Amino acid sequence: MEDPQEHEPSTAASVLGPGAVPIVLWVNGEAHPLLVEPRTTLAEALRGPLGLTGTKIACDQGACSACSVWLDGLVVASCSILAIEVGERRITTIEGLAAGGRLHPVQEAFIAHDAVQCGFCTPGMVMSCAALLAENPHPGEAEIRTAISGHLCRCGTYPHVIQAMLALADREEIEHG
Template identity: 55%
Template structure:
């Protein structure tokens, strides 16, 4: 750890991509809307303008509904769902792809949404826990989770269910041991694992159309 700090003049002198964007963004803004820039000529204008120009258009389908959005490239699919689209059923447990709480389906395939940038999902079909039930009729695995008490606090549950549905569809739910293996990317601190296995096994055996 350095014992001294850069002065505020020196701070931010490094030529980062973001600094370049601030510059070029400001230049474009001047040519387009000079009055806006003049008004924004306060201390933070450069960052504000850079922020505006750093947003990218994104079209994607979530639970059958089309969304047209402007998002920052650094926004994850998880944060897009939770903070911009308002679907908080997908949980944030680590932001590092280590816990599985944020599991969603992209075109039917399970992924950790915290490891996927939102802009990487252009044109994709996303399914979250909110999109699993058909109206009031729960998905068979949701029913089985309730029946087998396959959760306690409920925080990992949406990820477990999304993962469980995919686990069955992938053909990885042939036995209790296989389920244990293919569900081990979804952590549960309350310790509902045996009941999660029961719920998935029963749903698989039920032969329900998932």
């Protein structure tokens, strides 16, 4: 006779929370063991227990890109992914862009072209621009506009961001990124 439980869904999936659970986040090349409640977003984990406040939280609902970081090199909104979902993926934040005591070329270009006002959107904007340069060292204006199209800058820095990126795109070499 057929077992009546044979076709029932498995109940073996583990349930996390509501209390804190141990995880390890790989951030800017280092492993960080943490205890976080399952509801904790990656942005909250970065800014809270890890103290990496360069990543900003503005809308907190995936609409403005202020919280952008890289996961395995891809730009993601860290307010819209839970810390427990990250797993082994490598996280890069704005604090991890400078190398060898030098700012990333995008950071230098933003300063040189005055692409910052209040600065709240800037870390996220820099992460997207640096990701674009890593993929395409000589982007055109249309590609730059597409790369920053998800970023809401209340101060209206877009023309200067585009100038900064076009200046980088015109250079012979991009030192790192």
